[in-house]
Amino acid sequence: MAGVLDSVNQRTQLVGQNRLELLLFRLRGRQIYGINVFKVKEVLQCPRLSSIPNSRQVVRGVAHIRGETIPIIDLSMAIRLPGIPQEELASSFVIITEYNRKTQGFLVTGVDRIMNMNWEEILPPPKGAGKDVYLTAVTRIDDKLVEIIDVEKILAEVSPLGEDVTEAVLSKSADRVPGHLPVLVVDDSAVARRQIERCLTAIGMEVVTKNDGKQAYEYLKEVTADGSRARDHFSLIISDVEMPEMDGYTLVTKVKGDPAMEDIFVMLHTSLSGVFNQAMVKKVGADDFMAKFSPDELAERVMDIIDQG
Incomplete structure (x- = not known):
C-alpha cells in the first residue's frame, strides 16, 4: 500500500463528478469496511506503539511517524467490536487520516484495495439500523456489503470537541x-x-x-x-x-x-x-x-x- 497516496492531483479530477475513491479494509471478521481515500494520508504496517497513561482503552497507544506523534485508535473497539489482540498488532495495519483538523491513525487487521465509485452507488444505512450504528452509508462491491464508517461519530466519542459557542x-x-x-x-x-x-x-x-x-x-x-x-x-x-x-x-x-x-x-x-x-x-x-x-x-x-x- 506504499503508493496509496502517490497521486492526490489525480483524485481532484473526481471533484464535481459525484465520484469518490474508497479504501477498503477489514477489522476482525469477514465484513468489509470503507473510508474515503481523500481522508487518508498514509497506510502502513502497524509501527511500535507507546502507551499513554490514563488514556481510553480504545486508544492503543501513540506512534511516532514522520516527526508527528499520532494517537492510534483501535477501530474495532471504537465500533463496539472485540479489539485486536496484542499479539496480532505487528501483523495489523494503521490507516493514517486527517479529520476535523487532527491527525490520527486507525488500527485495522487488513487493507484490501481502492475502488473508484459513483456516490449514487453509496446509499444511506438501512432505516432499521438504529441511531447508535457507526455507519454513514453502505454500498455493494463484488456482491458484498461494504459498510462506510461514521468517523465523526467515533471521534466525537473518543476525543470530544467543544461544541458550544463562547x-x-x-x-x-x-x-x-x-x-x-x-x-x-x-x-x-x-x-x-x-x-x-x-x-x-x-x-x-x-x-x-x-x-x-x-x-x-x-x-x-x-x-x-x-x-x-x-x-x-x-x-x-x-x-x-x-x-x-x-x-x-x-x-x-x-x-x-x-x-x-x-x-x-x-x-x-x-x-x-x-x-x-x-x-x-x-x-x-x-x-x-x-x-x-x-x-x-x-x-x-x-x-x-x-x-x-
Whole structure:
C-alpha cells in the first residue's frame, strides 16, 4: 500500500463528478469496511506503539511517524467490536487520516484495495439500523456489503470537541442575527448535523437539516417551484462534501447551475481539511470553505456572511 497516496492531483479530477475513491479494509471478521481515500494520508504496517497513561482503552497507544506523534485508535473497539489482540498488532495495519483538523491513525487487521465509485452507488444505512450504528452509508462491491464508517461519530466519542459557542461570540450575535432567514444544513452524519445546529441556534439562527445532497437539491427544487428563489427561503447553505447519493461538490454544481438558486451563498463545511484546497472550491463554484469543526469560527463566519447579505 506504499503508493496509496502517490497521486492526490489525480483524485481532484473526481471533484464535481459525484465520484469518490474508497479504501477498503477489514477489522476482525469477514465484513468489509470503507473510508474515503481523500481522508487518508498514509497506510502502513502497524509501527511500535507507546502507551499513554490514563488514556481510553480504545486508544492503543501513540506512534511516532514522520516527526508527528499520532494517537492510534483501535477501530474495532471504537465500533463496539472485540479489539485486536496484542499479539496480532505487528501483523495489523494503521490507516493514517486527517479529520476535523487532527491527525490520527486507525488500527485495522487488513487493507484490501481502492475502488473508484459513483456516490449514487453509496446509499444511506438501512432505516432499521438504529441511531447508535457507526455507519454513514453502505454500498455493494463484488456482491458484498461494504459498510462506510461514521468517523465523526467515533471521534466525537473518543476525543470530544467543544461544541458550544463562547460567550464572547454569543455577545456579538444579538444585534446581527435576529430576523434572518433559516440556514439549510446538509450533512449525512447525525453527529455533525447536531453540532452545526447547536452552534447556529445558539446565535439565534433557525436551521433546516437534510441528510444528503440529493435530498437537499430536491427540497430546494420543491420550495422554488412557485417561481421564488432559494434566497427567498434561506440565508445560506452549509454543506458537507462526503454524502451518499449526491456529494457536496455535485450539490454545489447543481445549485449554481440552477437560475432559481445560483445566487444563494454556499459554504462547504467538511472534515476533508488536509487535502482540500481552494482550487476545488473554485472548480465547483462554492462561495466559501471551512474545515470542521470550530463552533466559534463557524458562528463568526455565518454572521459575517449575513452581514454581507
